[in-house]
Amino acid sequence: MSRVIFSINQCSPVEQRLLRALRAMNWNDNWPAQAGFFLEEMGFGSSQVFAFNSLIETIMQADPGFDLLGPLSPFVSRDELNLLAALGNASRKASNALPDVEDGLPAVLKSLVDTCGTALRRAGLPMKTRATLQNGKALPPMTSKILPFQGESSMRRVKVLALHAPTPRVRRIVLGGYSLKSFAVDLPAQWIKVFLPGPTEQQIGRAFTIRDFDTVKKELTFDIALHEGGPMSDWALRAQVGDELQIAGPRGGFKGVDEKSWLLLACDDTGLPAIAAIVCQLPAHLQVQVFIEVADETERQFLAVQPRVKVRWIYRNGSADQPAETLAEVLRYSPLPVRSGDAWIAAEASTIRAIRTQLLRDRGFELGRVHAAGYWKRGEQDHRDLAAG
Template identity: 40%
Template structure:
């Protein structure tokens, strides 16, 4: 509705944040319907009268006007008003008499949480973790209600610039999510070609992008005493996130494949974890199966465990088959997904979630 009225989509989450705060401050407030003091669905008149909604509602109920709203509320009102002025929306209040009914009007409440559309964000920090890995931190008002999700979950990032009118977007796992400061961190592997890789290599503070998600992440159907984590550079952020959120008692066996020794990074120490860094065959990168061979030859625990594997689609399939056929893993305890596939752009694997 906001977009149809010409409001910049970047300001939609300011409105959502405002409504969330209103409902927390006054749970009885009604946005639409016969009991609401405003008609707002078509003309969006609600925001034009927000600064006085509490006073008007109190008068309709025969109550004494409440004290001035908290400063944070006033700030939100001002932010929404600015968004509407930028969008060119003309606002005015139109109270409805208590006896008035609205015939033939069906109102369906829709949650403001977990908005499926794009969330605008901007880059606030860029760190060179290794020659081929960039740690990029973003934040934005639109992330105010971003769900915690599962460890290792991912989002799709879209560049502000477009390619022939088509938005450029790729999926990236979330390394860290700080809900209090609304800061989201990604580790982006750089490779030859690709618009997102080029952007990450040259990212600067202040760059803008949009976020859609989250999805996926580690699903543990059964609580197992140990967990196998395996992946290449594309899965490095997810592996670190899963390790950080695993209980100290759980035994972790981690295999990480990189192209060269300079790509080995420091991962915070964790009890009951064994990390093996694997160097990909640089002479035959297209046919290398370093990670598969390392797992196949590794003396993993005999008791039933869980597994999370991600990376190149063909390698991931071989590892999954090995775990099921030769290691005796239960199918429901093996989560394996191709994050990318040789020869394909923006590869999509349904197993990713």
């Protein structure tokens, strides 16, 4: 069947904003990193963002021909209009039963549509009343069984081989074990989820960036930034060689940049292992500016960098010759190249939002070239950000 598209002006402002986010989740380059921000700007929390992500993953897995256009397209496809109709119907329901038009959908997809519709209703985002197109399809006519989207790779059992303290507030953990024989790291800044021992239904898991993976010894190294009251932080302080853990992954990662341009890297303590892994693999000719916020001078770590990489350390508690500063403040006033470049940023979620807005609005960065991930969120345990991959 030939492709059918319409003017996006047929959609309400809410639908247009939602479409932009849904499309970004299935697009290319750094666009998926923007989807979470688009949804947060509409009033959705991180768990709801992942519900929309799972919806798109499931649809595209079941029907790769489902027509999601580019994030900035001025058109809308028939498939997209029918998806909006399904979400609109679900958002206006008070019960868990979906309208008759969706009765033919697999249970997993019905559940996801309903979950996303509930999120729309709770966020107070009225969807336009519309019927599915009679000459189209409500959603993909999926006849085969659809499995739920699995976000984690299979679990691997590992042991602690070594423990180090590169700075007072960081513990470096080296893991090994037979299960890592088939483990592979494809990109710098990929992350794993680490699970403490315990009953499966009670296991505590947190995401950590892979600082290094020794492909010969099959040993994986990651850092834990210590903070009061965190279960992984508490474990790291009492951990011993021989302790057993489980890990899942890897996922995410730094996918590279335009080598003819320049690169901005910025992070706080939690993103430092990612930047350490990234700078090791950058081409020598690339101009790079790195900004790293840590507590004080004692938290500085050695970074192996190329000659064209400039590193600025920022101390939020100040030092003998440097006042207390924050990552967002320093970036706001630091001179950067005038031409548009690429940016990779990882820090606390609200800080990331402020920096992302600053780069796009005041610094002239292009939307698809800013990768900004909230590695943690103040007041929230086990924060998940779609931009982290």
